[in-house]
Amino acid sequence: MADLAKKLLNKSLRKNRVRSKVTGTAERPRLTVTISNKHISAQIIDDVAQHTLAAATTVGTKQTGTMSEQAAIVGADIAKKAKKAKITAVVFDRNGRQYAGRLSALADAARKEGLEF
Numbered sequence: 687m688a689d690l691a692k693k694l695l696n697k698s699l700r701k702n703r704v705r706s707k708v709t710g711t712a713e714r715p716r717l718t719v720t721i722s723n724k725h726i727s728a729q730i731i732d733d734v735a736q737h738t739l740a741a742a743t744t745v746g747t748k749q750t751g752t753m754s755e756q757a758a759i760v761g762a763d764i765a766k767k768a769k770k771a772k773i774t775a776v777v778f779d780r781n782g783r784q785y786a787g788r789l790s791a792l793a794d795a796a797r798k799e800g801l802e803f
Contacts, residue, residue: 698782702782704781705779708777710731710733710734710776710777712734715739715773716730716733716779717764717776717777717803718731718781719780719789721781721788725744726753726757727760728741728761730764730768730771739768740764740770740773741764742760742764754787758794759795761794762799764796764801765795765796765798769801773801774802778793
């Protein structure tokens with residue numbers, strides 16, 4: 687099996703394993719993070735109502751810095767939007783990614799702004 691195909695398979699398996707256990711409710715919605723090569727997005731989702739409560743992204747902004755710095759900015763932004771929407775606690779969905787680097791920077795910045803997970 688080619689290296690890229692194996693990586694994608696492993697990510698898919700991790701994603702399915704995490705999503706089978708993580709579900710967002712009205713009291714504790716799901717914070718999902720998507721990281722591409724150029725951009726980072728975060729959404730707070732109520733899975734029961736199938737509704738996005740808050741979202742933050744680097745798409746369309748003129749942010750500079752490393753991807754970890756941009757992830758920290760998105761993490762702080764999503765936490766501020768969650769606070770405005772009266773959300774204090776969320777369930778963290780890492781979307782199949784390993785908890786390190788950019789994902790860790792986003793989570794730490796969100797925790798600093800007062801979001802619990």
